[in-house]
Amino acid sequence: MTPDDLTQVLRGGESTTVEFKRCGDLPHADTFETVCSFSNRMGGDIYLGIDDDGDVSGVDKSRVAEIERNIANVANNRKLFVPAPTLETEHCEYDGRMIIRIWVAPSSSVIRFKGVVYDRIADADIRLESDIQISQMYIRKQNYYSERRIFRYITPFDLRADLIARMRDMAVAQRAGHPWGTMSNDELFRSAKLYDRDYATGEEGFNLAAVLLLGKDEVISSVCPSYVTDALVxxxxxxxxxxxxxxxxxxxxxxxxxxxxxRNHLPDHFALNGDKRTSPREIISRELVANSLMHREYSSPVVARIIMDNQSVRTINASRSFFEGRMRLGEFTPMPKNPIIADVFLQTGIAEKLGSGLRTLIKAAHMYAGAEPEFIDGDIFTAAIPTTHAGVSDDSTVVSSSNPLSNGVEAAHKDAEVQRAVMSVGQDEPRYGRLDPEWAIRMSIGRQVEACGVVTVPNIIKDTGLDARMVRKRLNRMVEQGQFVVEGKTKNRRYVSTPKLNLREYEDNKDAINSMVS
Incomplete structure (x- = not known):
């Protein structure tokens, strides 16, 4: 780490993979909570001696070796961390002050600090207690694919004979002489890995992929009760x-x-692909739906959605994420979430080779609306494809944003966050204690302003269960933006709303969330 490297980090600020910490004599417990959350997410860098706002205060130069030794000892203390996280430390001098960097590697196991699982969401360390949230983390980290789960008592009579024949015919139509065309049903099942053996347990039988692809509806609902796709206009x-x-x-x-x-709800815009006339609507509908069905995590109770509005068509579904954040060509390695289902889709012509769908959708979005689509992966995957040309909606009215996709992307994230809230709010928890920190604070602020126009830190902490430092940081930012004015000092401090306060997100979501926590 060089001073120039650190300058770039300071410009970027805190994020999913960057955290700034003050450090006195020795690192505080919140430093090791961040170590835990980084290990459970994508890894990251913790910089000791930097304030939350990016001011460099430094650490005591005479105690650098002691601090680094303390970090190593705590990380390897089995009474504190289970299992031990992988990390390294280094230090450098910046403007005459000493900074210590802790590099934390992502772990293949779920790591606990003092018996608690922490996850990293945006720039906050989140304490996980919901079974659903923790199980989602196990799904993300394990090498086992849920589509391979074997059901010993599923028989060929639980599958639809017409679908088996259809799958065979589609493969032959896709490629003349395809071996599935001459195979018996039993040979076809084994060739497609729909009838499998778990070599760890010795179990043999039809797996979840077989049920989802070929099963009768009542069998599917029995073995996978949470499976549903909700398509809305x-x-x-x-x-x-x-x-x-x-x-x-x-x-x-x-x-x-x-x-x-x-297809029925999306206007058809023909375009030229080279010198050939093509329909980008067909490509968008085909690729979006195939992607949602192929790469969904079917063991998750999160409802998959396809939502069409005046700005975009977007999909939202649970994901077994290997990557966190916005997906751009050349910046990620495509990984199949359900390789058996993906291979059947490939063999039958429903989908093309792995990784090609993203390129195809980007090209189709340019042909259809002349704008960039958005793909964001994580525990919830969202894809948003613009359906209007820049500045113009379907009814030719002017759109306020210069990017027609911005509203669709924001709505996709909003829907995904409400999905998380629906699945994880507990009755004995703080009112908004299971939402992501930013959303929890927004909802608490909105509720207090609606009630009396005044917000206090203790009330937000009561609503969210978050620590005071994080709450004050958010409120101080809103004060700087002119949305609140401060009255009183320290213990009796209150934040009074101003005309600049925007409560639109609270108004849009309060009924959906408050109905679950009331």
Missing amino acids: RRDDVDRYDDRLLVRTNLFDAYDQLTGFV
């Missing part, structure tokens, strides 16, 4: 929907129904 009635389709059937029929739904 929100153009005129944005609070509810103009049209809706709930799909709980096998993946072949689900693909047909969902692509038909998107």
Whole structure:
């Protein structure tokens, strides 16, 4: 680490992989909470001797070796960390002050600090207690694919004979002489890895992929009760929907129904691909739906959605994420979330080779609306494809944002966050204690302003369960933006709202969230 490297870090500020910490004699417990959260997410760098706002205060130069030794001892103390995280330390001088960098590697195991699991969301360390949140972390880290789960008592009679024949015919139509065309059903099941053996337990039988692809509807609902795709059109009635389709059937029929739904509600814009006339609408509907069905984490209870509005068409689904953040070509390695299902889709022509879908959607979005799509991966995957040209909506009215996709992306994140809230709010917890920190604080502020126009730190802490430092940091930022004025000092400090305060997000989401926590 050089001073120039540190300058770039300071410019970027705190993030999912960067944390600034003050450090007195020795690192405080919150430093090791960040070590735990980084280990459980993507890894990252902790800089000791830097304030939250990026001011460099430094650490005591005479105690650098002692601090680094303390970090190593705590990390390897089995009474504190289980299992031990992997980390390294280094130090450098910056403007005459000493800075210590702790590099934390992502762990293949779920790590606990003092018996608590911490996760990193945005620039905050989140204490996880919900079974769903912790199980989602195990799903993300384990090498086991849920589609390979074997059901010993599923028989060929639980599968649809017409779907087996359809799968075979589609493969042959895709490639003449495909071996599935001459195989018996038993040979086909084994070739497609739909009938499998777990070599760790010795169990043998049809797996979840087979049930989802070929199973009867009642069998699918029995073995995978949370599986559903909720497709919505929100153009005129944005609070509810103009049209809706709930799909709980096998993946072949689900693909047909969902692509038909998107196609019916998306205007057709023909374009030239080279010298050939093509329909980007067909490409968008096909690739979006195939991606949602192939790469979904089916063991998660999060409801998958396809939402169409005046600005975009977007998908939201649970993911077994290997990557966190915005996905850009050349900056990530495509990883199949369900390799068996993906291979069947590839063999039958529903999908193309791994990684090509992203490129195809980007190209189709440019042909359809002349704008960039957005893909963001994590525990919840969101994809948003613009459907209007820059500055103009479907009804030719002017759009306030210069980027027609911005509203769609924000809405996708909003829907994803409300999904997280729906699955994880507990009755014995702080009112908003299970939402991501930023959302929890927004909801608490909105509730207090609506009630009396005044916000206090203790009330937000009571609502969210967050620490005072994080709450004050957010409120101070809002004071700087002119949204609040401060009255009183220290113990009796109050934040009074001003006309600049924007409570739109609270108004948009309070009914959905408050109904779950009241």
